[in-house]
Amino acid sequence: GENVEQHPSTLSVQEGDSAVIKCTYSDSASNYFPWYKQELGKGPQLIIDIRSNVGEKKDQRIAVTLNKTAKHFSLHITETQPEDSAVYFCAANSGAGSYQLTFGKGTKLSVIP
């Protein structure tokens, strides 16, 4: 089955700096890669996603890049703010058209004011 590795497990940045979280996946048939943000005591919330027919997607300060050849994708957050502090999870579907997601183990991002 699909295996998703996520790095780093913790990340601290100064407010205003950029943050990058990287994930690799094992199943070359995977074609959907969402990113979730989880604040303390809450459920994960989708912040951005990308499909395998696209190399990059942006939404204001957040961007995701996908390298299908290397089977890795990354989340980029620019101009970080204290409210960006949370745990971020990447995920990949289990093959094209699959409704099952495999999640990475998460990255705890701390933005220092």
Add this chain to the structure above:
Amino acid sequence: NAGVTQTPKFRVLKTGQSMTLLCAQDMNHEYMYWYRQDPGMGLRLIHYSVGEGTTAKGEVPDGYNVSRLKKQNFLLGLESAAPSQTSVYFCASSSDTDTQYFGPGTRLTVL
């Protein structure tokens, strides 16, 4: 539009007790999922359903049962709780094979 709701929010059980977690969604989604979240382990799929009356096993199904009698509800049951089932449980739903929307979670402690 409440999205995905979960009942209860917190629960403490003794080993061997049983309980049912309720998930409800008002988005008319076909697919529903139950995950557990443990420290450092991410989210792991327990069971899922692709429609009313259907259920299937996920990555970690042992010790759990599920039912989907109505499209909007997905129940997760623990017949004989064990300390290893102490976790935070999340329900999610989706309309297709992509975006999953999560509920707020149920924190379960088994003593």
